Amino acid sequence: MITRTPIAVHCEEVEPEAPVSDTPLGDWQRQLRDVIRDPAALCRHLGLDFEWSSGARRGHDLFPVRVPLAYLSRIRRGDPNDPLLRQVLPLGAEGDAVRGFVDDPLEERDHTPKPGLIHKYPGRALLIASPTCAINCRYCFRRHFPYADNAPSMREWERTLDYLREDDSIREAILSGGDPLASPDRRLAALVERLEAIPHLKRLRIHTRLPVVIPDRVDDALLEWLGGSRLQKVMVLHINHAQEIDEAVVAACARLKAAGVTLLNQSVLLRGINDDVDTLAALSERLFEAGILPYYLHVLDPVSGAAHFDVPDDEARDLVDALRQRLAGFLIPRLVREVPGERSKTPL
Incomplete structure (x- = not known):
């Protein structure tokens, strides 16, 4: 139970305000x-x-x-x-102070060789392309991240990108944040142009919540620079519940797919939000209807301030086992934890 x-x-x-849906966005x-x-x-x-x-x-x-x-x-x-x-x-x-829940649960500050760059895993490096988000999720593992120290200007980005130019084992650049799509398209296009000039880079991955929380973000300007890139394009969305996917989100995803973007989703298993098999099954079904492949189901990163969302590992495994009894294999996300110091996500 x-x-x-x-x-x-x-x-x-309570005296209701004007319905939000009646206000042009x-x-x-x-x-x-x-x-x-x-x-x-x-x-x-x-x-x-x-x-x-x-x-x-x-x-x-x-x-x-x-x-x-x-x-x-x-x-x-x-x-x-x-x-x-x-x-x-x-x-x-x-x-509340809860033992084991800390400000930097993934120890990212130990893997930041240049401002705005996190390099933890072989073959890919992560760029903090924006210090801001469109939405503040209460369980965010970077809610205490020192963004002020990791927000290079375009001129400073050149020194950070030298790190990628000098390491030909890096094949994938990951834009993260904050939310990278909170940056203006002109700035993002300039950054991606510099990435495209690095010959050993093959893929561009973007981790974002903006097409979900503000679907109008997927506009012509975004699609022009993203669709025109020589790099293979992967966008990892962050959706935790089927209710987040309305018709505007579906339309935004269709535009991204038409531009040659592979769409994946990662969710966080959260107490009181999606910690039951019916909710997780509905999420996977709705994701696939929207053209998004379920990718990861993360157990909660132990960030201070979010302990009340935690779901124990045994319960998480039971939920995914129950999903296997109901869904086709391609609809079942991989249950993982991110362990500091490991060279990849750790399956549970």
Whole structure:
């Protein structure tokens, strides 16, 4: 039996604001700017009354709320336990010190040879292409990452890219962040052009949540530089629940696939959000309908502030075993943990 801890929010008759879906969203950069930045405002939009406490305020102060309106429109009004709401609403538990949960759970600071570059695994290197995200997920393993020290200017990127030029064993460049697609297309196109000039690079991988949380991000300007790249293109989306995939997301994915982008998904197994077989099965089915292949199901990285999302390994294995009884093999993501110092993800 799975026990779900209710969020400290209760439903009341709250004077509703204008429905978000009735408000024209406009271009993606405006949507990126005009996000919900306050938990009380978030609850007002959803017809919820937030029982504000010093603990919840501390959670927000530790990692501020940030929710785009396009994502907000998929959260059910009046439901304090909505699985999308639980991913973005701070809790007092985020301020609790829990043994084993630390600021840098993957020890990335030990693998940052140049500003903006993380090199942990053979054959690929990761570039912090943007220090910002469109949405602040409460379980984010980089919620404490020193982005201020890893945000090179375009001129400084040349010194960082020298590291890739000098190591011909690196075949794949990974754009991450933050969210790399939070950067303007002009900046991303210039960076990718420099990557394309490195002859031993074969693939470009982009880890992003933006096509999910702001589907309008997949516009003509993005598709022009991405579709025109000589590099093989892989985009790893981050979707934890089938409810995140609306028709706008499906349309954005179709445009990416038409531009020659392979779409994969990685999810995080999260207590109270997707820790049951029905939810995981529905997610895999919905992903495949949208042209996205389930790739990884990560157990939670032990980052401080997120211990309340943790699902034990044995329970995670049981869930994936149950998925195997219901789904075709290609719909079952690989259950993995990222272990600092290992040369690849560790299967569970």
